Amino acid sequence: MTLNVPRIPILQIENFLVASIQTELHDKTAIHFKDDLLQRIYDTKARGLVLDLTAIDVVDSFIARIIGDVAEMAGLMGALVVVTGLQPAVAITLVELGVEMRGVVTALNLEKGIVRLRKLVADDSDVTQPDVRLGETDPAHP
Amino acid sequence: MTPKKTKLKHGNKDLALVLKSHQETLSVQLVADWAARLHISNQEATLLVNTTLAQLIEALDSGATDRLANPFAEWARGQAEKGLQAESLLRLGHSLCWNTWNVIEGAGGVTTWLRELVDLIALAQVAAVKAMTEARDVQQRQTLSLEQSRVADMAQAQARLTQQIRELSSPVIKVWEEVLILPLVGSIDSSRATRVMEDLLLGIVSHQAEIVIIDVTGVPVVDTHVVTHLVQTVKAASLLGTQSVLVGISAEVALSMIHLGVDLNEIKTRRDLQSGIEFALQALDLQVVSKDMPDIEDEVG
């Protein structure tokens, strides 16, 4: 029995790649997708990637790990990754599962993701850990 | 806006004649003065003075006050964009009056004429300042700045609203484009914490929020469980690309958060709601400025 694994389309906008996952993500699909993506980043020398997960309603530890891997490897190739469209239910589940996606910057939707990516690429040079922003804290006055 | 046309009462044409005959002397004095006040070259000042005098004389001659007011207002509007302050404008008006009076007195003129001159110049100034503030309003709207008092009002309204919130609800309130406040009142147990997190995320999606301010001022006991839930909520929000700010955290709670191993670099905190709102607005490149325009109409005429 041969498996016809659907490939996820990867588009190019400006010097970024945009991939929107619209179908159920089987493990094999996910792994092929990761390989395709990394190949495309290499071929196009893309500076960034927007990964849209609007249609995904389950992200388990395995998928989260793949996303983290994509971000890490893309980073090694000089591309920044922004994940967009995480559903609230998925975000809550990920946090409760205790899974962290290190190195992944997120935005609410595709449009905000592209804006974010443009900004990040513009101030690039020394972006190392874009997962969490540093801020000042102000422990309250007595 | 056009100032109302008034007929000057006494000898306008006479005053106009006097001014015409002493225009050169007056001009020299005004040029020196205005160049200094406006920090412009003598050439520029000469042009400005001569134009103003010509318009003043025209206005006196014809009795139509807008002959002075309108051009002056237009000039002021243009100058406002280059940074002219209303205070400088008033000083110009004062200078014009003073120097003209000197000339009239020197010419043996009747000082009752002065009153009308002052009125005329005053009208022009009012028109000019109004034009300036209009120009500045447009500028301000473009840079989207807020008066501090408005931010304080927002915080006050929020505090009033919080008092009305019952323990079981956790509404999310939009205070500005892309800025939400989540006020928490009362004790927070595990199941409530989960509901709060769910409501917050749904609110983030529906309002497209970039920043959420979580206000725990109304939570009497912020223990380790509550802190853990808050941290989870902040993490979940950040997965949606939203920044969070915790406000109302006392020093004791902040300490216990550190002991719990909470990375305070991940979670921003501010002392009170107003600071939280200011932080949020600044993070969105919105400015908070103080209100500073004096009320001009009281000072003139």
Added chain:
Amino acid sequence: MAESKRVLVHNDLDIVSARVEGRNLAKRLGFGVIDQARIATAISELARNLVLYADGGQISLQALEAGGRRGIQIVCSDEGPGIADIDLVMQDGYSTQRGLGMGLPGTRRLMDEFEIESQVDTGTTVTIRKWLN
């Protein structure tokens, strides 16, 4: 009438089937969207363990009714190598040589009830339940 469904899990496609069935049942029982995600994700984690560590197994999905409350029960069982040290795998941060954990502590957090039985060389059974409020 209690609904019940059994899904055999041997490969990655089955993992997806199991969680889709689980979500559908949860939806029919009246669980909200977020709980549906929790249930589906928990099933996904357990099903993946079957594929990765146990050479397949089965997942049974069941509607529950007790004390006036409705809920869902998922039983995940295999005849694999079993778990020698259950306490170890129930710790956060535990991971196998492949760098993947078994996702059990996380699964427990997502659900209301969690039970695990395992015997070396015999197999493992994990039972999880979630109740409607």
